[in-house]
Amino acid sequence: MPDYILEMRSITKSFPGVKALADVTFSAQRGEVHAICGENGAGKSTLMKVLSGVYPHGSYGGEILFEGEPCEFSGIRDSERAGIVIIHQELALVPHLSIAENIFLGNERRGRGGLIDWHKTQAEAAELLKAVGLNEEPTTQVGQLGVGKQQLVEIAKALAKDVKLLILDEPTAALNDNDSAHLLDLVRQLQARGITSIIISHKLNEIEATANRTTVIRDGQTVETLDMEAPDVNVDRIVRSMVGRDLESFYPERTPTPGKVVLEVRDWTVRHPQQDRLVVDGASFEVRAGEVVGIAGLMGAGRTELAMSVFGRSYGRFISGQTLMHGKPVAPRTVAEAIGRGLAYVTEDRKQLGLNLLDTITRNISGAALPNLAKWGFVDANLEAKLARHSMDSMRIKAPSVQSVVGKLSGGNQQKVVLSKWLLTGPDVLIIDEPTRGIDVGAKFEIYTLINEFVESGKAVVVISSDLLELLGTCDRIYALSGGRITGEFPASEANEEKLMTLMTKEKEAIG
Amino acid sequence: MTVTAPRGPMGAIAPPPEKNGLGELRLAMTHNLRTSGIYVALVALVALFALITGGASLSAGNVTNIVLQYSYILVLAIGMVIVIIAGHIDLSVGSVVALTGAISAITVIKYDMPWWVGVLAALATGLLIGAWHGFWVAYVGIPAFIVTLAGMLLFRGLTLFVLDNVSLSPFPDEYGVIASGFINGWLGGYGYDVFTLVVFALGVVGFAVSQYRSRKARMGYHQPVPPLSLFALKILAVGVLVMAFAWKLASARGLPVVLIMLAVLIMAYTVMMQHTVFGRQIYAIGGNLAAASLSGVKVRAVNFWIFVNMGLLSAVAGIVFSSRTNGAQPGAGNMFELDAIAAAFIGGAAVTGGVGKVVGAMAGGLIMAVMSNGMQLMGIDQSLQSVVKGLVLLLAVAFDIWNKRRAGAH
Numbered sequence: 001m002p003d004y005i006l007e008m009r010s011i012t013k014s015f016p017g018v019k020a021l022a023d024v025t026f027s028a029q030r031g032e033v034h035a036i037c038g039e040n041g042a043g044k045s046t047l048m049k050v051l052s053g054v055y056p057h058g059s060y061g062g063e064i065l066f067e068g069e070p071c072e073f074s075g076i077r078d079s080e081r082a083g084i085v086i087i088h089q090e091l092a093l094v095p096h097l098s099i100a101e102n103i104f105l106g107n108e109r110r111g112r113g114g115l116i117d118w119h120k121t122q123a124e125a126a127e128l129l130k131a132v133g134l135n136e137e138p139t140t141q142v143g144q145l146g147v148g149k150q151q152l153v154e155i156a157k158a159l160a161k162d163v164k165l166l167i168l169d170e171p172t173a174a175l176n177d178n179d180s181a182h183l184l185d186l187v188r189q190l191q192a193r194g195i196t197s198i199i200i201s202h203k204l205n206e207i208e209a210t211a212n213r214t215t216v217i218r219d220g221q222t223v224e225t226l227d228m229e230a231p232d233v234n235v236d237r238i239v240r241s242m243v244g245r246d247l248e249s250f251y252p253e254r255t256p257t258p259g260k261v262v263l264e265v266r267d268w269t270v271r272h273p274q275q276d277r278l279v280v281d282g283a284s285f286e287v288r289a290g291e292v293v294g295i296a297g298l299m300g301a302g303r304t305e306l307a308m309s310v311f312g313r314s315y316g317r318f319i320s321g322q323t324l325m326h327g328k329p330v331a332p333r334t335v336a337e338a339i340g341r342g343l344a345y346v347t348e349d350r351k352q353l354g355l356n357l358l359d360t361i362t363r364n365i366s367g368a369a370l371p372n373l374a375k376w377g378f379v380d381a382n383l384e385a386k387l388a389r390h391s392m393d394s395m396r397i398k399a400p401s402v403q404s405v406v407g408k409l410s411g412g413n414q415q416k417v418v419l420s421k422w423l424l425t426g427p428d429v430l431i432i433d434e435p436t437r438g439i440d441v442g443a444k445f446e447i448y449t450l451i452n453e454f455v456e457s458g459k460a461v462v463v464i465s466s467d468l469l470e471l472l473g474t475c476d477r478i479y480a481l482s483g484g485r486i487t488g489e490f491p492a493s494e495a496n497e498e499k500l501m502t503l504m505t506k507e508k509e510a511i512g
Numbered sequence: 513m514t515v516t517a518p519r520g521p522m523g524a525i526a527p528p529p530e531k532n533g534l535g536e537l538r539l540a541m542t543h544n545l546r547t548s549g550i551y552v553a554l555v556a557l558v559a560l561f562a563l564i565t566g567g568a569s570l571s572a573g574n575v576t577n578i579v580l581q582y583s584y585i586l587v588l589a590i591g592m593v594i595v596i597i598a599g600h601i602d603l604s605v606g607s608v609v610a611l612t613g614a615i616s617a618i619t620v621i622k623y624d625m626p627w628w629v630g631v632l633a634a635l636a637t638g639l640l641i642g643a644w645h646g647f648w649v650a651y652v653g654i655p656a657f658i659v660t661l662a663g664m665l666l667f668r669g670l671t672l673f674v675l676d677n678v679s680l681s682p683f684p685d686e687y688g689v690i691a692s693g694f695i696n697g698w699l700g701g702y703g704y705d706v707f708t709l710v711v712f713a714l715g716v717v718g719f720a721v722s723q724y725r726s727r728k729a730r731m732g733y734h735q736p737v738p739p740l741s742l743f744a745l746k747i748l749a750v751g752v753l754v755m756a757f758a759w760k761l762a763s764a765r766g767l768p769v770v771l772i773m774l775a776v777l778i779m780a781y782t783v784m785m786q787h788t789v790f791g792r793q794i795y796a797i798g799g800n801l802a803a804a805s806l807s808g809v810k811v812r813a814v815n816f817w818i819f820v821n822m823g824l825l826s827a828v829a830g831i832v833f834s835s836r837t838n839g840a841q842p843g844a845g846n847m848f849e850l851d852a853i854a855a856a857f858i859g860g861a862a863v864t865g866g867v868g869k870v871v872g873a874m875a876g877g878l879i880m881a882v883m884s885n886g887m888q889l890m891g892i893d894q895s896l897q898s899v900v901k902g903l904v905l906l907l908a909v910a911f912d913i914w915n916k917r918r919a920g921a922h
């Protein structure tokens with residue numbers, strides 16, 4: 001008889017118009033790393049929010065047993081007291097506070113008279129930072145850390161609360177390979193200390209490498225729990241269980257037929273908006289019709305900055321260089337002009353930069369193309385609704401209706417809304433920054449197919465991604481970017497992970 | 513550039529997203545209840561005061577009086593809710609009401625110009641002030657709270673300066689028509705004005721037709737609609753209430769000129785906010801500034817014009833107020849900004865921007881108006897009135913938040 005630290009039985013949870021959890025049964029053994037997989041909108045995050053008291057007892061159906069005791073959490077504080085800590089899909093740190101302050105936020109170390117004991121706070125924070133392998137001063141502001149380090153701070157924060165069950169909702173979605181590896185290592189170390197972890201992830205090879213068992217959820221129901229040590233369990237097996245059928249490949253086939261150059265960027269140089277340094281340094285690249293071009297680079301290499309500065313100078317100062325579209329020099333100085341020239345840029349951060357989470361699917365989809373849907377400044381509501389409906393069907397956006405509020409959609413569906421929005425502007429060149437961050441395998445395939453269709457109609461795509469396999473799988477040509485400079489270029493057929501990595505980590509050479 | 517619909521490869525093979533009829537209906541019901549809560553509250557409040565004052569609050573004279581007395585707050589609330597949707601605030605409108613009224617009074621009373629020159633001068637002043645605020649907010653990037661706080665002091669000071677610290681009155685009779693004029697007897701009537709009733713009846717029919725059309729359109733796109741019975745009930749209730757209101761006006765002095773102006777403004781601004789690119793961009797900016805600017809919205813220009821518009825509407829309110837008080841006073845419009853802001857928030861606007869409606873703000877403004885008026889009729893002390901209004905604002909917003917949370921964590 002296995003020793004279950006957690007049992008969730010027949011959990012149901014509805015939102016107005018959606019049944020997010022229809023019947024989920026889930027249990028975690030003490031000391032294991034248990035992965036949860038499922039398509040976007042399957043109900044993974046909702047299940048964990050039920051468990052951690054974000055949705056209080058009474059707002060869901062079913063039964064939860066933690067350490068054998070029935071749980072009736074009315075809030076996240078209750079679950080934390082019991083030893084369950086959740087690290088949400090969206091990080092919840094306060095950027096202007098120090099690492100130490102963040103770690104003990106809501107859990108302050110007090111001294112005499114109830115005042116905060118700063119010495120104790122700093123000392124304990126330093127210890128926790130050592131435990132998670134983060135080499136930073138406790139007094140450093142969290143906002144100055146990269147996402148990878150912020151994740152570690154979140155874990156330190158969880159450790160400060162005497163965690164028994166740690167829930168990580170897509171912890172590595174925004175991390176590069178190195179940071180991900182470090183984080184997963186840490187999870188294994190915690191396991192050695194007896195801490196049980198639940199990890200939600202769409203990166204299935206990470207799950208294969210880390211988890212002891214994996215539960216697959218589909219449409220709000222448990223499909224099965226797989227023992228990862230069993231001989232026939234691998235990524236393909238999980239995928240089959242997630243999507244209900246075999247997926248022949250992760251990347252759809254396409255025969256490249258490059259045509260004329262659509263977008264050419266020459267000697268592009270961009271300064272940081274506040275600091276006195278170059279973020280992009282003399283970068284040149286070109287994209288042809290019918291071609292998918294990749295840009296590989298580590299975090300901070302200037303990938304996003306390069307794209308945004310080309311896209312109507314929406315980033316940086318003192319931009320110099322030339323952009324040519326269809327061979328003619330153009331210099332879009334505003335985003336509106338860039339859109340008018342046929343450029344589109346899908347941001348990497350859909351929540352902060354891509355969507356109006358308060359508004360409906362329709363209005364988000366029409367957001368960038370609005371002037372084209374209007375006559376004399378009046379929006380043609382019929383046309384707008386028709387196009388939105390069409391996008392929703394063809395992109396298979398899962399939502400109760402086109403009038404659903406975007407903030408309530410799952411991550412993958414939000415990404416499809418952003419893509420729909422930009423396709424609606426009818427671009428010639430579509431720049432996509434991290435096209436599949438936090439997106440399930442099935443939807444990834446759909447998005448790649450969509451990219452292929454788009455280039456097959458004679459358009460061009462630029463893909464920026466931290467996932468080298470994604471670049472190798474989707475692109476015809478790949479540029480490597482390091483320290484704001486293009487350090488190399490490969491046809492995808494000649495590239496591989498090592499070659500790219502070498503170029504991506506190449507130090508700046510002296511200008512020769 | 514042409515608009516192309518995105519084509520998905522899966523459209524053909526994949527089934528359309530699953531739809532759950534019952535769920536959609538429930539969604540529609542909760543949605544309906546939530547958005548109409550404020551109107552129900554308004555009706556309940558009217559009934560409450562009618563009961564307490566033994567019907568005095570519903571007398572024809574008093575109903576007309578409410579319209580005349582609070583019209584300028586409603587005009588301000590239109591501009592204010594737009595400012596708030598965009599994620600800003602305007603603390604200066606009271607002072608701008610005073611200054612524009614003063615400019616008008618000086619032009620007409622001191623310099624003996626015709627009344628319409630005064631009106632134009634006031635409007636021009638309002639536009640200039642709006643452009644001033646817009647410049648600092650949109651192009652320099654100073655938060656509106658600061659800019660308009662400065663404006664509040666600045667324009668109050670200028671009012672005192674141009675008026676030399678004394679009141680100026682009276683206006684010629686034509687000027688008074690703006691705030692206190694009536695259209696009466698155009699179609700005759702026996703103790704009641706037929707024209708007023710006809711205008712309102714047409715309005716109700718127009719409302720019903722447009723609601724029915726939008727319902728049809730929604731159904732055409734398979735969007736959730738309330739059941740026909742609920743829909744008919746809603747139209748009927750609105751019709752009865754509006755006609756009762758019209759009857760009161762008709763049996764008093766007829767159709768107030770300011771009410772016509774107000775109706776035109778409400779309709780025009782509702783259309784602007786819902787159906788024009790400009791209006792939609794205001795919601796986009798308030799909802800997510802960064803996303804809006806990366807979608808090609810000219811954020812600065814939109815912010816600038818929002819404040820220009822607020823200046824213009826403040827001038828309109830200034831004209832109506834000076835007309836109603838038949839002169840300009842150094843202290844005119846004091847605290848109007850707070851009434852306008854309260855109206856917007858009671859009407860469902862979100863403090864963080866991105867959410868709100870012009871009609872909502874009108875309902876919010878009427879709630880404040882009915883309350884003040886009712887308490888005045890009851891002879892309640894000014895101090896207690898202020899306490900009650902403050903509590904109502906707080907509770908209204910608290911209720912709204914509670915309501916949203918309940919809808920979220922079902």
Ligand SMILES: Nc1ncnc2c1ncn2[C@@H]1O[C@H](COP(=O)(O)OP(=O)(O)OP(=O)(O)O)[C@@H](O)[C@H]1O
Nearest residue numbers: 015020040041042043044045046408409410411412
């Ligand atoms: N607050 C809410 N209101 C309404 N619907 C919601 C809400 N939260 C989630 N949903 C819906 O519940 C379903 C499950 O969402 P959930 O966030 O749990 O998915 P997920 O499995 O975590 O997906 P992803 O991999 O994209 O993060 C989705 O259809 C989503 O639209």
Ligand SMILES: [Mg+2]
Nearest residue numbers: 044045089411
């Ligand atoms: Mg999720």
